[in-house]
Amino acid sequence: MTVNIGLLGFGTVASGIPFLLQENGEKIVAASRSDLEITKVLVKDDEEKNRLLAAGNDYNFVTDVNEILNDSEIDIVVELMGRIEPARTFITSALEAGKHVVSANKDLIATHGKELIALAQDKGVAFYYEAAVAGGIPILRTLANSLTSDKVTRILGVLNGTSNFMMTKMVDEGWTYDAALKTAQELGYAESDPTNDVEGIDAAYKAVILSQFGFGMTLDFAAVSHKGITTITPDDVAVAQELGYVIKLVGDVREVESGISAEVAPTFLPKGHPLASVNGVMNAVFVESIGIGESMYYGPGAGQKPTATSVAADIVRIARRINDKNVGKPFNEFARETKLANPADVFAKYYFAIDVPDKKGQILRLAEIFNAQNISFEQVLQQKANGEVARVVIITHELSQTQLEDVTADLNAVADFTVVNTFKVLGD
Ligand SMILES: NC(=O)c1ccc[n+]([C@@H]2O[C@H](COP(=O)([O-])OP(=O)(O)OC[C@H]3O[C@@H](n4cnc5c(N)ncnc54)[C@H](OP(=O)(O)O)[C@@H]3O)[C@@H](O)[C@H]2O)c1
The missing domain is CATH 3.40.50.720 (NAD(P)-binding Rossmann-like Domain)
Structure with missing residues (x-):
């Protein structure tokens, strides 16, 4: 035939x-x-x-x-x-x-x-x-077939080769974002309009599809929050390294009690995390499940x-x-009611880089603002002042997405504070 x-x-x-x-x-x-x-x-x-x-x-x-x-x-x-x-x-x-x-x-x-x-x-x-x-990487068929007896609880992925190539250059060789983009374009990894890759849109598309196969839930694209790599500065990269982390654009789909949460964002990965060593244009999908435990699927995401x-x-x-004569079965048979997680239920540690006046008492002012939202610090680092401004870097203990939104609004309301960047931090 x-x-x-x-x-x-x-x-x-x-x-x-x-x-x-x-x-x-x-x-x-x-x-x-x-x-x-x-x-x-x-x-x-x-x-x-x-x-x-x-x-x-x-x-x-x-x-x-x-x-x-x-x-x-x-x-x-x-x-x-x-x-x-x-x-x-x-x-x-x-x-x-x-x-x-x-x-x-x-x-x-x-x-x-x-x-x-x-x-x-x-x-x-x-x-x-x-x-x-x-x-x-044969990840969809693996989720649909090989993991059918397992219950997936979280999928983390380095899902966009272009942005990962750029981040690798920024982290390993100290390149600026602009230099990394220019080289990615010259090598044919990034298109002339790189928006979908660098803004996390392409990775968010993949997160939508992964949520169907991993969790049986079909998310609207709009339900996947995405933040790209465009705002990451060499300072963020250096601080991450100093504190034992690597920054990567990570897709994160997980099921919490109230439902499913999916986002793509620059993330601080502990250096020992398997995803931290996924470099260049390579991709990887890291699956946490109740049966296998942790498994990672690594390979070329394009080409x-x-x-x-x-x-x-x-x-x-x-x-x-x-x-x-049995054609027509769906690619993925796992389907259940889609429930979006309540942001108050989705927890992570966060990195904050905040510019404050170079005067006494600023850490105390910051501590009061975070404390008012019931957020505690895991690490605090004050960098050398640049003129009148000093940069304070904070890694928090776990807080919910609601707390993150509230504390960010509180910080933004303070005239002499500037929140430069906020990134998720993965635990060990
Ligand atoms: N490249 C990868 O590594 C990769 C990895 C994963 C997934 N994908 C996906 O695979 C698909 C193909 O990607 P690709 O990299 O092969 O893209 P590509 O090199 O741009 O090839 C697409 C081809 O389709 C042609 N085309 C576009 N509209 C057409 C039309 N109306 N009628 C006839 N031909 C048409 C294009 O012609 P013109 O050039 O003249 O427009 C081009 O030759 C995309 O959905 C992409 O997201 C690609």
Whole structure:
């Protein structure tokens, strides 16, 4: 039997699929129990089609998506164009036409996944997207299959390679944010508009998807608070190091008594934490669960071959199920009522960097403000004054998100105090 595939887009990831089909054909065919054939590839225009043909790509390139959507011979549509539109419209039409769909499009799945998953279920077809979270790390299938008997309590992740590359340069080599961004762009890790990577948006998309697989809850993207790396200063990096921490952009999804909390934010990780040594463009997902305990899944979060490997694994799984005549099961069967955590229930330690006048009695003033919100200090560091201003760094004991908001408002209300930065601190 042959399973026919229509590719939408032939960019970085899509053009890695033929490599795997050629180099690992025997194993893929055995696992799929079918031959896999890419019968049509959608590209934008004739110019692109001619360019790809001239470069030796021997595919049936088409420029009208309907040639794929209306082709009854095509079983699986693989969307690798990225962005929301027209990917959303094309995937919807493919599912409506009864085709199975594979995608790596985290932006789309985090914001419109619910409706696409429901449509796939309605039509009895498969919609798989392993590559959408952490590219080459097979984390979604691991959560859905291998951890099915376990109860996940928290997922922490270094989920964005671009920002992690930048943070590694800032931490290990003392680079400024601007220098790190410039190099990331020169190396092709960051796009000319790096907003999604550096503001934590891309990692927040992944947190939405991880919360479905880890906790069975589908969060709206807006329910994931995200703060990026743009405000981290060399001073923050130096203080973190002095106190035994490494700063990284960390996605954090956890279940507390009242529900689920998800956020992406720069986080102080103790140097001994496994995530602290995830450097450069690598990604890792650290799972805390009641059965296994702690486990970490580490690997390349992006790149042509790693990402295409995850995409191809989805294709193989679908082909096999077509052959076994049990295709159409949801990628993730764990679903329960979504309950958002009460911020008063979500606790963490925090780092505060506060500029105060370089006069006597400032630590006492700060202590009174924190004390009024029932917050105590774990560590306090006063840095050498710069002119009239001294920087006080505080690591608190655990406080709730509500306390954090309240104490920040109280500090901001003091005219001669400036809260420079506030970051979460992970315990040992
Ligand atoms: N790259 C990675 O390492 C990685 C990792 C994980 C997930 N992903 C996801 O994988 C997907 C593909 O990423 P990629 O890096 O391969 O992107 P890419 O290199 O930009 O490739 C996308 C291709 O699709 C084409 N395209 C866009 N709109 C189209 C349309 N309407 N019709 C036909 N072709 C169209 C683009 O053409 P133009 O260039 O002319 O626009 C481009 O050739 C994205 O959803 C991305 O988020 C990528």
